[in-house]
Amino acid sequence: MLxxxxxxxxxxxxxxGHPLPIFGLFEIASPLSADRSLARSLKDVHGWLADGVLILAALHAAAAILHHWVLRDNTLRRMLPILR
Ligand code: HEM
Known part of the structure; x- marks a missing residue:
């Protein structure tokens, strides 16, 4: 997903049909022929996957806290080597 x-x-x-700007230094022209309807679908999937990354990160953090405070195992400590 990343x-x-x-x-x-x-x-x-x-x-x-837009160029890709590279940090305002230069642009890469689009090598594809523009298709507004396909662009809209791609943007939708782009947005859904971006939301998915945030949801998975939140679940991951919640699971780590659950392991630490409820199951009282070493999972979170193993994820944070500084606490080992
Ligand atoms: C980690 C990287 C990225 C994340 C998390 C991210 C996230 C998002 C999100 C949440 C939206 C809104 C989607 C929606 O309105 O449904 C969006 C829109 C968009 N993103 Fe990204 N994006 C990323 C990288 C990029 C890159 C590298 C490009 C390349 C130029 C890009 C181009 C766009 C475009 C063109 C839109 C539509 C904006 C509009 O509606 O005018 N994104 N992005």
Missing amino acids: LAVPILGILTQFMR
Whole structure:
């Protein structure tokens, strides 16, 4: 998902017929022919996957806290080597 989100973002930009700006230094022209309807679908999937990353990160953090405070095992400590 971490790879798919930026790739779909770049494809959305190109499918809109827009160039890809690189930190304001230069631009990469779109190598694809514009298709507004496909661009809209790509943007939707891009947004859903980006939301998915946030949801999974929140579940991951909640599970780590559950392990630490409820199950009282070493999972969180293993994730934070400084606490080992
Ligand atoms: C970690 C990387 C990224 C995250 C988390 C992210 C997240 C998002 C989110 C949440 C939206 C709103 C989606 C919606 O309105 O349904 C969005 C829109 C968009 N993103 Fe990204 N994005 C990322 C990288 C990129 C990259 C590298 C590009 C390339 C240019 C890009 C291009 C776009 C475009 C064109 C839109 C639509 C904006 C509009 O509606 O005008 N994104 N992005």
